[in-house]
Amino acid sequence: MAEPRRGSFPSIYERSRPGRRAARPPRHDEPDLAALLGEDQLRDDAPRLPEVSELDLVRHFTQLAHRQFSIDGNVYPLGSCTMKYNPKVHEDAARLFQDLHPYQAPETAQGTLQLLFELQRDLGALTGMDAVSLQPAAGAHGELTGILMIRAYHEARGEGEQRKVVIVPDGAHGTNPATASMAGYSVVEVESDARGEVDLEAFRRALGPEVAAVMLTNPNTVGVFESRILEIAGLAHEAGAQLYYDGANLNAIVGRVRPGDMGFDVVHLNLHKTFTTPHGGGGPGTGPIGVKAHLADFLPVPLVVRQDGGYGLSEDLPHSIGRMRSFYGNVGNLVRAYAYIRTLGLEGLRRVSGHAVLNANYLRVKMQRAGFRIPYQRLNMHEFVAQPPEGVHTLDVAKALLDYGMHPMTVYFPLTVKEAMMVEPTETESLETLDAYAEALGEVLERAAAEPGFLAGAPYDTPVRRLDEVRAARQPVLRFPFADEAG
């Protein structure tokens, strides 16, 4: 008899009973909808939404929360994701601004506008860029914004037809090539060299008059700083290409070196990484972009500007690429990022990158001692790539780790490294936590050696165990199968 608690967890629809409800909006006399809206505009039967009591609702989502790993509950060193601590005070800070409506008269939103204006300024200062837009709703959205601006720039210079290619390293995050194609460009990937950096020769070969942009992450996705970045920038610019900085890894260098100074023309930042806005299980994020002066005319509208003694929103930017979203940005998250910058200041942010890199190198050494392979034998930045010993699969190690209450690193990314494990502990983890993580990993390897098959069975102690992902894809069930349907 299996442990009863271990059965299938109920769906909210299975908790549903006709006539129940948790919440009640204000009452009004029932209007004659048919008369007001027209009979044919009305739906015939109500949507099947759950009908649950308030307590059953609370139980459902409280228990679901217990079936979820999170930074607050678990170490979570996902490479490239910067799962650092999300300060609680930011949650209180954000709520101060939640009741503003995007269309209320600007003179009644001066506080929020000032905050946004100052954040534009501070992000510009931190990245070495001349102008900033806070609009993009995520990193990938920032990428698209930036590449579209580059496109507009080339078009304005009459090179729109000529430049059709975007260069990305083979280790680039998937959003980079995807963004390029979405912007109407074709993608050329350049391989990286033995030290994990862009292969300069290959890069030279790839460059040419047809290249519109080069997208780089620095430090790159294997956690290595592109040491020849100035040379790369020089070559790109000679070829008339614009250099794009994917800011997902800014946490490694924030306050210490600026993309703008490295020669980048455009940068996007993932405020949900370096600047601590919560990931929320997959968003909302924010991907502000900063650009050099020669691209400022192409920024999306509106921009937050100083206006007759106060602050306002300006649409007056003739060469703008236009709008990238409705309204002005994910203000709730922008407030959190603003609070973070104001809390740490420059000195603090420098220490952030310093300790982020310190922790990553510390854990690299610990993992190597625990028996993991390190493909790039050098100091890394805020993250590093490792591999399990021959014959052990990264996936199995990841699953075994779950039984320790520890979240695995990013696995099988970048694609350039076999069985890649990409580890980014961030600066907010204590050394004891990193020691425990390395120790658990070592234990997993020992166990793998001692008990063949054990790893393949892991995890054993999680709310559910390994899933049949093939079935999920072969016979997709993408919504609750109501009794009256072929489930």
Next chain:
Amino acid sequence: MAEPRRGSFPSIYERSRPGRRAARPPRHDEPDLAALLGEDQLRDDAPRLPEVSELDLVRHFTQLAHRQFSIDGNVYPLGSCTMKYNPKVHEDAARLFQDLHPYQAPETAQGTLQLLFELQRDLGALTGMDAVSLQPAAGAHGELTGILMIRAYHEARGEGEQRKVVIVPDGAHGTNPATASMAGYSVVEVESDARGEVDLEAFRRALGPEVAAVMLTNPNTVGVFESRILEIAGLAHEAGAQLYYDGANLNAIVGRVRPGDMGFDVVHLNLHKTFTTPHGGGGPGTGPIGVKAHLADFLPVPLVVRQDGGYGLSEDLPHSIGRMRSFYGNVGNLVRAYAYIRTLGLEGLRRVSGHAVLNANYLRVKMQRAGFRIPYQRLNMHEFVAQPPEGVHTLDVAKALLDYGMHPMTVYFPLTVKEAMMVEPTETESLETLDAYAEALGEVLERAAAEPGFLAGAPYDTPVRRLDEVRAARQPVLRFPFADEAG
């Protein structure tokens, strides 16, 4: 090899490292404390408080929260405890009042004072009492307040010396006799009859000129309504005793019959039961008391009163027993109770008691069908007493239930029933939850029969399993054993 996650959970002191901290108060120049306060007033070395980073702090208390059952996560039918749903909106409501200081000028606290005044009024109306004090901090505190008032009343009538005894039923909650002795009275217990009610004959015998008060809970602690309450009240009053109503079980009758109408002279209410203020793992509660007019002069001070057009606090009550606590009461909880009453109104509160009693009787039938014995074969009120079949121990059943993610009922109370299981589902549980509870209990009995020893080993799937409680009492370890101490 035990599951790693299953090891001992760290103490906050084990997470502590010198020099770490999570929070920073505002900075000020370091004062010369020796000069200002005197060298001999200062402590030599700092208290050993934990030193942890903010993230480690968050992990600690988030993980501890996951090691805790609660109403929000688990069905929790503790008899006599009324573990009903605690509305979330009350949490928001309470915070609106958290910044008031008890000594701010009353004219700057009119909103809060009005709320308290209206709550006094509404609790009086609901209990049928003439005057109410919101001061007591818990049920037991309300009991003490009430009994001290009764004492003052007898003294005022010159019967202070004569009346030295308080009568409580043998099934009374422990706080009743404990309160009586704290108030300087000796306690006489009267047994209950076969139907679970006070044995009228025994009661008659116990009554006499030395009796100061009779403390009753109605419905009583076995969930039975004292059907002869009017007769009991008559007898008590004839004997010159005052009748005290322990309001812990008001949830059974709220809105349907009032203690005041039944003849009670004093009542305390557990707002953390009937009126949904959270139990908080054991408080803070609130135990307001209501009294009939003849006792009003003895109420504790201060009272919230109407005062020149507004509201104020009055200490002007010559015969008051004095203060029962500092300030005015647990205002944070009083706001929640106020919100609850305003949300439900009389109609709603009647339905609360109706459905509370409905659910309790429903579950009683289900549990009887599942094989449990019901000592009192009659309709019960909001709770009922059951017993496991011969040979099965209540404790074992309770522990086995934990593996289902369900909290046991109150066990081994009242002391008048062997292997007592006192079950109070409350009105906020759905029938499906009660069905599942009864089903789990049935399964436990089957398993007990099928696998001797299984129950004794339960629970199996909890953060920790059965504890060595004897050791805890024999060699008490009541604070963290620091390394340098004989731990």
Next chain:
Amino acid sequence: MPYLPHSPDDVRRALETIGVDSIDALFDELPASLRNPDIELPPAMDETALMAHLRALAASDVTGGPTFLGGGMRRHFIPAVTPHLALQSEFVTAYTPYQPEVAQGVLQATFEFQTMMAELTGLDVANASMYDGATAVAEAALLAVRHTRRDAVLVSRGVHPETRAVLATYLRAQGIAIQTVDLQDGRTPVPAGPDGAACVIAQQPNHLGSLEDMATLGEAAHEGGGLLVAVVDPLSLAVLKPPGAYGADVAVGDGQTLGNPTFFGGPSFGFMVVRQELLRQLPGRLVGQTADVEGRRAYVLTLQAREQHIRRGKAKSNICSNHQLTALMATVNMAALGPQGLREMAAGSVRQAHRLADRLRAEGARLALDAPFFNEFTLSTRQPGSVVRSALAARGVHAGVPVGSEYGLGHAVLLAATELVTERDMDALLGALRAGGELEAAEVRHG
């Protein structure tokens, strides 16, 4: 330093383990010439100073008071239980659920979200969310382009102007033409020659508040061999015909009205729901149901071959992070309200909007359009919309989203009402309009 655990000893210990003698030494590969620039940032503040500063900023915003603002976001009832449950830290601080064994919380909630959105729209498959309504519309147009292999789309001017602006930005890069269909009497006429168009995009209710004849637009689109993309306010679907019922192939929109605060415009979330046949073209994440090795039902991200991290340059979209948490707010909120509560909100807002219109007419105000409207309508004004809005704001009423000149209605503003609007709120609005000289007739009457 806030949030950083390491004591000097910790740093020393870590450096020894690594074998370098300073933190700066870890950055030797950074171009020396560029290292540690002095960057101008305001000085650090402690928590007390920070919150005081932010409260001061918030205090120079004006919130609360009667509000009739709409135009894409509206203040609706959000029960206290919604944020309490959706903002539990396990949800807030989780990453994308790439390890399903320990992410069933987010995965199941998302699966339930997909179910509810499919139910509301009457279509088959909802994704896990998009950034917002406008980007969802742009992605829908690209989906239609991929599906039909056509390079033009038709969009009604009734679609929110900002949405159309985003659409233009997205489509220009891929050389896709956009033809805009003007409104007649505030509604979208059957478009001339949708032939060649990958889709017809129309909004219900439209930007001016009017109800469109979506069924007819759908027929036109389908006859032309294109798709109908319906841009909808999900809350309205508690009473309005679901897109699936009038032949829409794709339903998209912004989810703010389902349970998120307006937050000066974001974050809310976008949603996209499609017919089964379009599944493989659907951008964004999808959660599917499966079982674990012990046969327990479980949920997992599925059909990821559509996404950038697998398909890279060939992905259906570059979207990675979506808007999970705000979608979770909507999920909890819909479950809290149920079909009845959602219906009461929708019907209540219709009721209040029409009540307001009646009261305005009674005071001599003129509605710019006669078309039936839902919970928002267009009021003709004497002064330009932004002037009217400021005048009302000065009197403590948030109302009057200016209507663009593209609609040829002269001076006009949008007025929205929700179930939260009270009779006294309407009094305040009318009073402010009167005082602002916008209710001439009334002036006389009350003069």
Next chain:
Amino acid sequence: MPYLPHSPDDVRRALETIGVDSIDALFDELPASLRNPDIELPPAMDETALMAHLRALAASDVTGGPTFLGGGMRRHFIPAVTPHLALQSEFVTAYTPYQPEVAQGVLQATFEFQTMMAELTGLDVANASMYDGATAVAEAALLAVRHTRRDAVLVSRGVHPETRAVLATYLRAQGIAIQTVDLQDGRTPVPAGPDGAACVIAQQPNHLGSLEDMATLGEAAHEGGGLLVAVVDPLSLAVLKPPGAYGADVAVGDGQTLGNPTFFGGPSFGFMVVRQELLRQLPGRLVGQTADVEGRRAYVLTLQAREQHIRRGKAKSNICSNHQLTALMATVNMAALGPQGLREMAAGSVRQAHRLADRLRAEGARLALDAPFFNEFTLSTRQPGSVVRSALAARGVHAGVPVGSEYGLGHAVLLAATELVTERDMDALLGALRAGGELEAAEVRHG
């Protein structure tokens, strides 16, 4: 109906199962004559109306602005992280941890609380909390009476007047005499003949803010064969000598200053810490460490034979529910601040209080006492304290707890300062005092 799950069908199903035909039938045993009285209650409100009503009430309170209120509660720094962690719903909605296997959260947190309180006070055993400081003092007196088998206690007038009032209420019933020791120059003199007294009760810092010579009082008490009960502000112990170090046998007090909002007086929590020898006399709950059957460390309620549910009439106290959650707030808060943060708060409040005193003196104000004080002191005023307080309130400053006539200081108020008080707050207070004519000298100077 809010919070009630049952649909009419559910009710029917339940009634059938029970075998009665109506809910009312379940109440047949209630006296018919008394059933369903009509009770006057205000009509029910929905959530929106409720919150609007409560916000309106809260709006007619005045909060925020400079505050110098003390007298037992003070506004101190509480980092945001404290309530976020302490008020997780698993803690908020749990009952007393009677089933330890599923209550390790509350149990371990309480064990850690006991440890921290023992550390702060320098004594051996802390209980899990009491209702508040005043009831804790009364319980401490009863403990001393039980331990010494004596029937009188000595209490300094420096103990908070409300605390002494509660003490009187509690002790009268048990016929225990209370002798009150008057202050000399604001401090407690060595009491004459403590012989026969079960304990000497003194407060540090005392109600007027002055620092007592606790060691000497302790010697006197012990010479007389009684105990020393020290009533302390736990926050002050971050810098002040712990009771254990000056011979106190029992330390009690109110925990509000450790991390709870003032909430118009409650809930906060009381604490009691005693020497090992007094353990068996300790009232209230205790959490002890033990192990489970697999040898894992675990925590459990222990030594319950002292408590009412076991010992009933013979229990050490009738306390059952204590103040667990507010004690948890303090536990999280102390762990968040650590020894350093707590010290900075205590020292910062001392610093600001003395700075304020200096500024007042410089403006010609007169302190009523010369005794050294901690973070609160007594200011002589021209008008009665309550008049001064109202005058200050009218000028937006919360300050001026009236000092009772029992102290023979004429008109006077208590002024407290904490680390949250700024120089500008002091400006505001001085300005208000000046405007109120309380700073004569200043009046002159400023004309």
